[in-house]
Amino acid sequence: MTAGAIHATSSAHALRLTGVTKRFKRREALRGLNLEVPAGSIFGLIGPNGAGKTTAFSVACGFLRPDTGEVAILGGPGFDPARLKGRLTALPQDAVLGRETRCVDHLTYFARLQGMDTAEAAAAAAQALDEVGLGDRARERAKALSHGMLRRLGVAQALMGRPELVLLDEPTSGLDPRHAAELRDVLRRKRDGRTLLISSHNLTELESLCDHVAFIDRGVLVTSGATDVVTGKGQEIEIALGPGPEPVEVVRGALPGDTVDWEPDARVVRIRFAPTAGRAAEDVIGAALRALLDGGGRIAGVRRGTSLEKKFLEMT
Amino acid sequence: MTAAFVPGGPAAVRPRPRFSARDTLLVARFELGEALRTRLLLVMVLLFVGGGGFSAWGFSKFIAQMENVSAQALGAPGSKQAGSQLGRLRHTPMYRTLMRAVSGDEQKAAYMASLPPMVLFYAWMTLAFTPWLVLLTSADTIAAEVASRSIRYTALRTGRLEYAVGKLIGQTVIVAAVIGLAGITFYVVSWIFMAGFAHGEMARGILSYAPLVLAHALPFVGFALFASMVMSSANAARALALGGMSILGILYGLSRAEELRTGSVSNALWDLAAYLSPFGHTDGLLYPGGAAFWTDLTICLALTAVYFGVGFAWLRKRDL
Numbered sequence: 001m002t003a004g005a006i007h008a009t010s011s012a013h014a015l016r017l018t019g020v021t022k023r024f025k026r027r028e029a030l031r032g033l034n035l036e037v038p039a040g041s042i043f044g045l046i047g048p049n050g051a052g053k054t055t056a057f058s059v060a061c062g063f064l065r066p067d068t069g070e071v072a073i074l075g076g077p078g079f080d081p082a083r084l085k086g087r088l089t090a091l092p093q094d095a096v097l098g099r100e101t102r103c104v105d106h107l108t109y110f111a112r113l114q115g116m117d118t119a120e121a122a123a124a125a126a127q128a129l130d131e132v133g134l135g136d137r138a139r140e141r142a143k144a145l146s147h148g149m150l151r152r153l154g155v156a157q158a159l160m161g162r163p164e165l166v167l168l169d170e171p172t173s174g175l176d177p178r179h180a181a182e183l184r185d186v187l188r189r190k191r192d193g194r195t196l197l198i199s200s201h202n203l204t205e206l207e208s209l210c211d212h213v214a215f216i217d218r219g220v221l222v223t224s225g226a227t228d229v230v231t232g233k234g235q236e237i238e239i240a241l242g243p244g245p246e247p248v249e250v251v252r253g254a255l256p257g258d259t260v261d262w263e264p265d266a267r268v269v270r271i272r273f274a275p276t277a278g279r280a281a282e283d284v285i286g287a288a289l290r291a292l293l294d295g296g297g298r299i300a301g302v303r304r305g306t307s308l309e310k311k312f313l314e315m316t
Numbered sequence: 317m318t319a320a321f322v323p324g325g326p327a328a329v330r331p332r333p334r335f336s337a338r339d340t341l342l343v344a345r346f347e348l349g350e351a352l353r354t355r356l357l358l359v360m361v362l363l364f365v366g367g368g369g370f371s372a373w374g375f376s377k378f379i380a381q382m383e384n385v386s387a388q389a390l391g392a393p394g395s396k397q398a399g400s401q402l403g404r405l406r407h408t409p410m411y412r413t414l415m416r417a418v419s420g421d422e423q424k425a426a427y428m429a430s431l432p433p434m435v436l437f438y439a440w441m442t443l444a445f446t447p448w449l450v451l452l453t454s455a456d457t458i459a460a461e462v463a464s465r466s467i468r469y470t471a472l473r474t475g476r477l478e479y480a481v482g483k484l485i486g487q488t489v490i491v492a493a494v495i496g497l498a499g500i501t502f503y504v505v506s507w508i509f510m511a512g513f514a515h516g517e518m519a520r521g522i523l524s525y526a527p528l529v530l531a532h533a534l535p536f537v538g539f540a541l542f543a544s545m546v547m548s549s550a551n552a553a554r555a556l557a558l559g560g561m562s563i564l565g566i567l568y569g570l571s572r573a574e575e576l577r578t579g580s581v582s583n584a585l586w587d588l589a590a591y592l593s594p595f596g597h598t599d600g601l602l603y604p605g606g607a608a609f610w611t612d613l614t615i616c617l618a619l620t621a622v623y624f625g626v627g628f629a630w631l632r633k634r635d636l
Contacts, residue, residue: 063468063636081475082334090472095465100353106469109346113339113473141353157469 014195020069031219044210086114093169099143128156233305240300247295254291339474343482368498372505397511435521454540455557456550535594538620542627568593
């Protein structure tokens with residue numbers, strides 16, 4: 001890490017990485033990554049395989065030492081277990097829990113290391129296991145759990161206590177759809193002023209869960225911001241048309257100054273506009289639908305903004 | 317990483333790093349629990365109790381056979397139970413002479429002659445075998461967690477020093493437990509098979525040697541943890557622990573051989589190895605009243621700290 005000043009973290013950011021680089025032998029995993037995670041947000045970290053997501057997580061958690069750059073966490077410089085005890089928790093990717101140890105014993109041990117006394121730790125462990133649907137497996141050894149259950153046990157240890165910042169690396173990986181949905185509900189409920197940083201390849205999941213997202217690719221930040229802004233929810237509309245007339249020119253006439261594109265294969269009209277105080281997305285949707293209906297178009301669906309997935313494919 | 321001081325800003329206040337004894341004990345207790353759950357402790361106990369019991373029984377049979385052979389040669393009646401002749405022999409000048417020949421020191425010989433032979437056999441066996449068992453079983457304690465990344469769950473919640481010291485304490489308690497159980501085994505076997513068994517004498521003898529065996533084992537625990545902290549897989553750590561200590565042992569052997577042959581050691585590497593190898597500090601521990609006792613005990617403890625410290629210096633900086 002470079003010597004010199006590290007800026008104090010603004011309280012507006014739970015986590016900030018500035019110019020972080022990390023090299024593994026000949027491969028540079030992070031190439032000056034800048035990332036700011038607003039406090040209290042559910043933040044999605046998105047990137048293709050090998051983009052550096054897990055490395056960024058590991059640097060934030062102190063597992064990996066950055067070669068250069070600065071890390072600021074919860075109002076202080078760098079990872080410090082004494083300062084961050086019980087305030088920062090994480091679900092590390094591919095970290096195995098001891099096979100012979102019972103679920104409840106794992107969690108009680110971790111809770112005690114977070115500073116809880118015996119009774120608090122037992123209660124926190126039981127609650128966390130219930131939250132991830134493993135309450136009835138508390139006394140089973142980890143080796144008796146399926147892959148999905150182990151994942152949930154990993155999430156449970158990250159949710160214990162009252163951490164201010166929770167880093168979850170692929171939390172729903174390997175979960176069946178029901179448990180994945182339940183876990184998303186748990187994360188929403190657990191928000192309560194916490195900052196959750198989640199990495200996942202399930203972009204639909206992140207779009208529904210996260211209010212902020214960042215795309216990283218090849219170790220650098222591609223874009224970052226509020227999910228609505230990144231996906232253009234306030235500046236972009238997609239209207240799908242059913243078979244029949246394609247009155248795109250009518251829409252162009254009704255929305256002068258806006259960009260109206262027609263994607264014939266998908267039969268989607270895409271409108272990009274600049275929102276103003278007197279003209280929000282709802283107004284543009286109304287005008288566009290009126291124009292399409294007047295032109296005989298058959299409306300199959302309306303969507304604000306583009307999907308996170310589409311945005312991801314465009315940008316990486 | 318350094319931090320710029322921002323006057324008045326909350327981020328400017330960085331808590332002074334503190335060592336948490338509580339966390340250390342939590343890690344140590346979990347380590348003991350893991351040893352029980354993974355049956356490591358059971359294996360060690362079986363090896364020590366089984367091996368110790370078998371060798372103590374073998375020793376008693378050897379003594380019985382020797383006594384019967386000598387009785388036959390003298391035309392005296394033999395004994396079914398071992399130790400009846402040896403018990404009488406212990407209090408003769410001839411036995412003292414034998415001990416002097418073994419130890420090379422008059423005071424040491426007097427001390428050894430005061431102990432039941434089974435206690436000396438216990439001391440010799442445990443001093444000889446505990447180090448290798450320690451190197452074999454303790455070397456993977458951290459390296460395996462690095463390999464499986466399970467260390468990350470702990471490293472997020474406590475400092476690396478607390479973690480490493482907790483592991484050291486946990487392993488030390490495990491080794492102490494098996495040394496103690498081995499002592500009980502020798503005691504019981506001696507009680508059953510040796511004539512003239514004296515409870516108090518045997519118990520005092522084992523109780524006086526068990527802590528010394530542990531003290532002698534500590535540098536090996538330190539070396540095993542050193543290997544565990546610098547390697548990233550259990551097998552590599554075990555190989556380094558066994559290989560490294562074997563090399564130190566061989567260098568010490570060469571140094572000792574030259575010293576016996578010429579009266580001094582000319583090779584500086586061998587001489588250094590004699591100090592760095594815990595094998596070079598066994599003799600002093602065998603005689604608690606001797607001049608070398610405190611020196612060897614101090615060196616054993618210092619070697620533990622040095623091996624552990626060098627390993628920790630690596631662990632502190634490494635990626636997990």
